[in-house]
Amino acid sequence: MRIFHTSDWHLGKVFFGKKLLEEQALFFEKEFFPALKELKPDVLVVTGDIIDKPHPDYETLKLLKELLLRLFKEKIFTLFILGNHDSKRISLYKEFLKEGGLLFVDDTEFLFSPLKLTDSQQNPFYFYPFPYLSIYELKEQVKTLPVFKKCNLVETDFRNFINILLKSLEVKKPAIFLGHFAVEYGFFTGEEASLKGFLGEETLPLEIFENFDFLLLGHLHRLQKVKNRFYYAGSILPYSFEEAVYRKGGWFFEIKNNKLLKEEKIFLNSTLPLKVKCGFFEELIKEKKDESYIKVILKNELPVLHAFERLKTIFPNLLVLEYQKEKKRTEEEVSFKESSLIIEREKLDEEEMFKKFYELVEEREVDERCFKVYKKYLEAFKKELQNK
Numbered sequence: 001m002r003i004f005h006t007s008d009w010h011l012g013k014v015f016f017g018k019k020l021l022e023e024q025a026l027f028f029e030k031e032f033f034p035a036l037k038e039l040k041p042d043v044l045v046v047t048g049d050i051i052d053k054p055h056p057d058y059e060t061l062k063l064l065k066e067l068l069l070r071l072f073k074e075k076i077f078t079l080f081i082l083g084n085h086d087s088k089r090i091s092l093y094k095e096f097l098k099e100g101g102l103l104f105v106d107d108t109e110f111l112f113s114p115l116k117l118t119d120s121q122q123n124p125f126y127f128y129p130f131p132y133l134s135i136y137e138l139k140e141q142v143k144t145l146p147v148f149k150k151c152n153l154v155e156t157d158f159r160n161f162i163n164i165l166l167k168s169l170e171v172k173k174p175a176i177f178l179g180h181f182a183v184e185y186g187f188f189t190g191e192e193a194s195l196k197g198f199l200g201e202e203t204l205p206l207e208i209f210e211n212f213d214f215l216l217l218g219h220l221h222r223l224q225k226v227k228n229r230f231y232y233a234g235s236i237l238p239y240s241f242e243e244a245v246y247r248k249g250g251w252f253f254e255i256k257n258n259k260l261l262k263e264e265k266i267f268l269n270s271t272l273p274l275k276v277k278c279g280f281f282e283e284l285i286k287e288k289k290d291e292s293y294i295k296v297i298l299k300n301e302l303p304v305l306h307a308f309e310r311l312k313t314i315f316p317n318l319l320v321l322e323y324q325k326e327k328k329r330t331e332e333e334v335s336f337k338e339s340s341l342i343i344e345r346e347k348l349d350e351e352e353m354f355k356k357f358y359e360l361v362e363e364r365e366v367d368e369r370c371f372k373v374y375k376k377y378l379e380a381f382k383k384e385l386q387n388k
Helices: 021-039 058-073 094-099 135-142 158-167 196-202 241-245 307-311 341-346 350-362 368-387
Strands: 002-006 043-047 078-081 102-105 115-118 124-130 175-180 214-218 224-226 230-232 248-256 259-268 274-279 293-298 318-323
Touching: 002 021, 021 058, 021 259, 043 175, 043 214, 058 102, 078 124, 078 175, 094 102, 135 158, 214 248, 241 274, 307 318, 350 368
Parallel strands: 002 043, 043 078, 078 102, 124 175, 175 214, 214 230, 274 293, 293 318
Antiparallel strands: 002 248, 115 124, 224 230, 248 259
16 A cells, blocks of 8 residues: 655735735645645545635635646546635535545544545455544543443543543554544644643643554654654645745555555645745845745844834835844754653643743733733732632
8 A cells, every 4th residue: 555645735825914815826736736646646645724714815726626626537546534724614525535546534424433445455454544633522422431421521622532532442454543633742833832831731642542553643743753653744735934944745555455555755845835044134235145935033122113114125024023033942843752741740820820821922921011910910819710
């Protein structure tokens, strides 16, 4: 079985006010489909966040339609699952699309009756596609299962719920699980990690998936392998300046007799040129003209008059201008596993928690004036609780 794994297309993405449909269409035309022709996969897997907004506009839906039509003409069986950015609007016609070899999964159906596909030698492979669903949707769909009859579903949190659900399955081998969420030790960059450790409860431990042979995942935007069996395809393009330093693409696998014969990162060239320029204004204004999408970080201690407008003559696609901040903490990347433990270890009170949160978001310590305002409202809140 030859599988090409891609994810997080985010069609219709708006990047600092610029809609990226043109760059996305160019990526599929110049990079993605030529790679598919060369790889000749039996299955193309797309693990969520196909579009960027739950209510896509006409132009975004038009690009999606063109991509689906191209996949149909190339006769590539494609398995989509919905991600947290998607909505069931794009799977509305899934019954018709299935007839053309384009399978959209937006519920838990295939968890209990896995999708069986065979290779050229008729060896079976069992796919367990698990789309992103809110905890309320999940509980509603599976509440009648015997395994949940003794559980208090209202009080069962996300981690425990998923653990109970997956452990109850009778998994057929070789089992390939498809999902859209964060797992422990996965590295994140850019927008998908805006709150880091503060969303720890939605980060799933690896042992939950011990019954599955391979896990192909979406949600984290970096192309990466987590431990032995967990693979993130990452986003097709760098959707934040933090991601610009990482190469994009997908995973290509060849599996036979439940053994992984080949795993390969397929790197694809970005059609969204992002650059970060850091320096003094006097130096940057003398550089050669650059048409890339640029973020400028000025080292000047004092503000420069009309800096953005003046630099735009050199960098026509300048999107962001910032002044360099003094870093009070290291910039090393932290995995979900590590960051989710920060709060648990320190057992902070309300005031210390606020200081930590402020420093995380603003990248500087809270000033005395702001902290006094916070304490004022905290005391008022505590008094209100006492009076109830």
